[in-house]
Amino acid sequence: MFGNYLIGLREGLEAGLVVCILVAYLVKTGRRDALRPVWAGIAIACTISLAFGAALEFGSQELTFEAQEALGGSLSIIAVGLVTWMVFWMRRTARHLRRELHDRLDSALAMGTGALVATAFLAVGREGLETALFVWASVRASGEGSSSPLVGVLLGIATAIALSWLFYRGALRINLSRFFTWTGGMLVVVAAGVLAYGVHDLQEARFLGGLGDKAFDVTSTIPPDSWYGTLLKGVLNFQADPTVLQVTVWALYLIPTLALFLAPVGFRRSVRTTDQKAQKATDDKAGSTGGGARDGDGAERDGERLRDGARRTGSRAGGDEG
Numbered sequence: 001m002f003g004n005y006l007i008g009l010r011e012g013l014e015a016g017l018v019v020c021i022l023v024a025y026l027v028k029t030g031r032r033d034a035l036r037p038v039w040a041g042i043a044i045a046c047t048i049s050l051a052f053g054a055a056l057e058f059g060s061q062e063l064t065f066e067a068q069e070a071l072g073g074s075l076s077i078i079a080v081g082l083v084t085w086m087v088f089w090m091r092r093t094a095r096h097l098r099r100e101l102h103d104r105l106d107s108a109l110a111m112g113t114g115a116l117v118a119t120a121f122l123a124v125g126r127e128g129l130e131t132a133l134f135v136w137a138s139v140r141a142s143g144e145g146s147s148s149p150l151v152g153v154l155l156g157i158a159t160a161i162a163l164s165w166l167f168y169r170g171a172l173r174i175n176l177s178r179f180f181t182w183t184g185g186m187l188v189v190v191a192a193g194v195l196a197y198g199v200h201d202l203q204e205a206r207f208l209g210g211l212g213d214k215a216f217d218v219t220s221t222i223p224p225d226s227w228y229g230t231l232l233k234g235v236l237n238f239q240a241d242p243t244v245l246q247v248t249v250w251a252l253y254l255i256p257t258l259a260l261f262l263a264p265v266g267f268r269r270s271v272r273t274t275d276q277k278a279q280k281a282t283d284d285k286a287g288s289t290g291g292g293a294r295d296g297d298g299a300e301r302d303g304e305r306l307r308d309g310a311r312r313t314g315s316r317a318g319g320d321e322g
Contacts (some may be wrong), residue, residue, distance in 0.1 A: 004138055006190065010183045011131035014090065016164025017121045021101045037113045041120025049128030056136045069205035076198025077138040079190045082130050084257060087184035091177075091261065138190065141197035141237045185262055193237025193252040196246040203243060210245045217241040238239060246285020 020040060026034050056075070060068050066106045093100065101123065108115035135153050167173075203211040219240040232238035239246070 004135065004152035005156040005159075006183060006186055006198045007131070007135055007138055008153040008158075009160050010156075010180075010187060011127060011134070012157040012160025013132075013163055015127040016160050017097070018101065018127070020164055020168045021098050022105060022120060022123065022300035025102055031109065034109060034113075034116055037116040038120040039189065041117040041122075042124050042243075044117070045128050047121075048125060050131045052129055053136055056132070066205045069201040070207055072137070072140055072200040073205060073207070074202030075133060076141065076194050076201065079130075079134040079137040080195045080198070083134050083191050084134060086130055087180075087187055088179050088261060091184055098297045119164070121128055129194035134194070137194050139200065140201075140235075141194045156190055181262070184257060188261055189236065189254065189260050192250050192257075192283050195253050196239070196250040198244060199246050199249050200239070200243065203245065208245065210243050213244045214244050215247040247320070 022038055026032065026038065060071055063071065089112050097267065104123070105116075108119040139150060139153070144170075201209065204207045215243065217240065222238075222240050224230070224240055225234065229240065242250075
């Protein structure tokens with residue numbers, strides 16, 4: 001349940017912040033007349049996102065078991081890819097999100113009502129569709145036939161709405177960059193479990209082999225129906241008897257992705273500093289070499305001028321003596 005709560009909180013807060021930025025900008029610039037098309041675009045985005053989630057849930061029930069597992073596994077992998085891209089994108093652009101949205105809104109205001117609706121729809125709709133897909137995949141991975149994953153998502157979204165309202169009213173201030181870093185890291189862990197579950201679905205659909213090759217089996221130690229088994233399942237999508245392929249994919253995704261996500265800024269700064277130092281050393285060396293060459297050429301020219309002057313002086317002296 002916690003993993004799904006985290007998804008609802010993070011995704012809901014991202015969408016909520018976008019809405020707050022759009023609405024606050026229009027209010028501060030005296031363009032309250034543009035609020036209606038913006039809210040219309042937001043409403044359309046929410047409706048399409050809910051319809052997309054409902055289509056995933058009810059549409060898949062009409063399929064055969066193998067088709068359901070193949071669809072679920074494929075969409076789980078797609079959802080993990082989208083969420084991974086999203087957390088890296090938000091980590092990179094969180095500081096500049098306000099300015100980017102203001103620029104888009106200025107362009108939309110100049111173009112008219114339709115552009116305002118489209119701007120709000122695209123800003124919120126992307127988050128909504130990603131949320132619907134990842135929530136559906138995570139609910140499947142967390143526990144089919146149980147309402148707790150969906151309750152966790154709804155509670156997370158409700159918390160995000162409350163926090164967004166407090167942000168808008170100026171009653172709450174937090175370090176958003178740090179918030180998105182920590183929640184993004186936890187989402188990467190949740191996504192790793194969803195990815196492993198998606199691989200298991202594809203194995204059950206006979207699209208991938210190795211369903212009988214178990215990496216380990218701790219079912220007797222951690223029963224899935226125990227409170228701690230349920231907790232591990234809800235938070236980390238833990239499976240007591242995963243296959244070798246599941247564990248391999250889980251590790252290959254989680255370790256490098258989490259390492260890159262948690263330390264990209266320092267790594268980039270280090271690389272940039274090293275490149276700058278190397279470039280400076282190269283420039284200094286080139287400047288020194290070029291200066292030496294120029295000095296050598298100048299000395300040679302000076303020597304030639306001295307020899308010419310000496311010859312002219314000698315010629316004048318010889319003429320005087322004659």
